[in-house]
Amino acid sequence: MKQAISINVNGIDHTADVEPRLLLVHYLRDVLSLTGTHIGCETSICGACTVMIDGQAVKSCTMFAVQADGARITTIEGLATNGELHPVQEGFWEKHGLQCGYCTPGMIIAGAQLLDRNADPSRAEIRHGLEGNLCRCTGYQHIVEAVEFAAKKAAGG
């Protein structure tokens, strides 16, 4: 039996009747057409599906859409404000923090969360903060530099 949900995604209120088993990531991708959030493992390991739910970075492939009822969600499409890139997005571009780009949206969301919690992280803290996100292309070094860039930028440096 379908259930009614109401979710705010990237500042827009959405209501829908969904199957209780519909995964949040499928709701975002297939119902709302927000395909920037990717699916890489279906087991909460790779983090490609990471979105921000009420300010927390969450893996949307192992959460049901009905569990997000009433939540405020930010996906990669909603991270820039007024057309201006989020500092972490800018960092990824500036420091070549992506190659194939598939892990990138989840990685950027995780990076943004990390900086929310710690505005001036060390390299070790950045690496620890990104442990839940796998990248097969970059070897992580440029991603670490991207987050460092964003931290400096956010601090006005």
Added chain:
Amino acid sequence: MSKYVGKRIKRTEDPRLIKGLAHYVDDIGLPNILHVAFVRSLYAHARINGVDTSEALKAPGVVAVYTGEDVAEKVGPVPCAAALPDLKVPDYRVLATDKALFVGHPIAAVVATDKYSARDAVDLISVDYEELPVAIDVETAAQGGAVIHEKFGDNIAYKLTSGEGDIEAALKSADHIVTQRMVHQRLAPIAMEPRGVLARYFPGEEELTIWSSTQIPHLLRTQLALMIGIPENKLRVITPEVGGGFGSKLNVYAEEALLGWISIQLGQPVKWIESRRENVQATIHGRAQVGTVEVGCKNDGTLTGLRYNVFADLGAYHQLLTPAIPTLTGLMLSGAYKIPAIQMNVTGVFTNKMSTDAYRGAGRPEATYVVERAMDIVAAELKMDPVEVRRKNFPAATEFPFHTATGLDYDSGNYQGALDKALGISGYETLRADQAKARAAGKLMGIGMSSYVEICALGPSQAMPAGGWESATVRIEPTGKVTVMTGASPHGQGQETSFAQIAADELGVNLHDITVIHGDTGVVQYGIGTFGSRATAVGGTAMLIAIQRLKEKAAKIAAHILQCEASALAFDAGRYYRPAAAAASTTEVSELDVPVGEAPAGALPEPDTEGRKTLTIQEIALIAHIAKELPPDTEPGLSATYFFEPKNFTFPFGTHICVVEIDKDTGETKIVRYIAVDDCGKVINPLLVDGQVHGGIVQAMGQALYEEVVYDEQGQLITGELMDYALPKASQIPWLETDRTETPSPVNPLGVKGVGEAGTIGATPAIVNAIVDALSPFGVKHLDMPVRPENVWKIIKT
């Protein structure tokens, strides 16, 4: 001349990717799309006595179910392009018919209106399996026991001997012979985007379009046309954004053909997106060799010969290049050294597992690992420093082109230079002193190195199964915008940027006036693809030569209008100058003309050719299209196509140094420093080269320390998810200290060699050498990968 080439230019493809606006296959929606899910074998080897689809067909949303029997006569077999003498090639049907030969072998396809219904219906299909004895261990499978393909009588797919020189005499002449058995474990490439296929057939036009996450759109089109039985010119393959490949998408898969065929049957678009579990089961694996190396050397460390006897675990079937991968190992067994005689004896063996094929490095990491581990074992035998053994056997920089006993001619190199640079960065002498202190303090510290050579820019067509050239078309549009079409379709390498850098410099236009188009057989001329570190060296060169041809025509037009000889024209920063104007003041010129890089906005201007002293190449494009003032017998338009056939491979090289510390209590290895000095010839974009090197090294760290595809004795895949298959995480990786030397390749005019696989080739032995060095006080000479803490702990404790 070089405004862009050699600079750290940010990628032009990034904005869409960092905003979540790029399109991978699963991001493409079409009206009335149907979803496909597969029933896959639960057993490694089983007779299929029946497939009951009746319940599934009654399930809500299910449109069709296809079994092996339904498609056996309709869709051709999965192709193998490798040609080896006396190779046994099994008939690889797109769905299993009488037998399932590996866990994950597709048996039936369900088509439904949504993906949840398709997945539900998979559980309603009942397969009557009769379990058969399995062949899992490669050496056992080679000797007898369960036979996978009955018609062949045994599991030996081929035997091959390669190499030059008298190996017996070479080993006999040695003062020492070291022998070591080595296992190159089975690995899963794990591109972060799993495979995916979308197929749409228009019955009226009889046109089939297949979107697939592939590295080889054109080769795929040719093969799928044959498999499905549709004219090649009615089939269009599009590769949108591709989320990594690492060789795993350099292939032709059953699902790609089947989806195309199903779309034709149903007249509706069909989509299949591989789950990660399917990806580990049924996308090709890599490595999987078990071999023994024998190396002969003199007392002073001079190598006399090398023999490698190896079993290659091919899996149950041949995918596109499966049997050919070990032959690349044979080619690279000379490493960075002068070895007078080399022999490889390879036995390719069928096992009840997924096929192995090209995984980043594809046969070359195995060779480098064998040679570089052997060099350390030789050093230990002779009580020499590993650095000195390597120095002793390098060819000098003046000895290139250097012929190896594997039949190759290395194009250029300075192995000593890369080694010296890496030693300098690492502070090798200090490291050895630190190690002595650490040992005195009871700590386990190890230093390992690897001086590698790789074979890249694949390659001359003579050495390739389906053409080793690459193509490019370069066109300047009437508005002055430049369109480049390359056959080397990328999957994360950044060719939209690096190719635009080369083109912008050569044409003297703004980088942002260039668009690089790839991965669409309906738009781009035939091409080969991106693999074997070939895109820039072969595809970039094709583009460069196409541009030079285009410029010959542009110069002819310029000369006609500027009223001089084409040979007298000067060309600088995108502008042709009449001889007298070359000396003219630049202010006069810039006031006259549209600045370079800015195509005219709005309506097309009438070209004003009266009294001109100079013309930009972008203005000439407009003149060429309007075609009112062309020289006699000149074709209108401004474009050129070139297919570049390289005369040789290229041979990048370098030295990597790894420093590890081992925790005596847990056996855990920590890489504390990693130094990589790579020489990939001329560098187009250092930022992108660094990225390739980093990524490759970390994949090598995965192989050395964490990753292994494990099948149990029954052939069950027990590392079937990312929960079990351990990829390296950010926190496990040290800061990588990278540097370069630059020895241009003489094989192509760009002087580039390729860098995509340097990391996986160079790094693995450096890491294992460091671990063995750390454990040498325990008498350890070799350890197999992945070097797990438990294995190390056992050595320390016993």
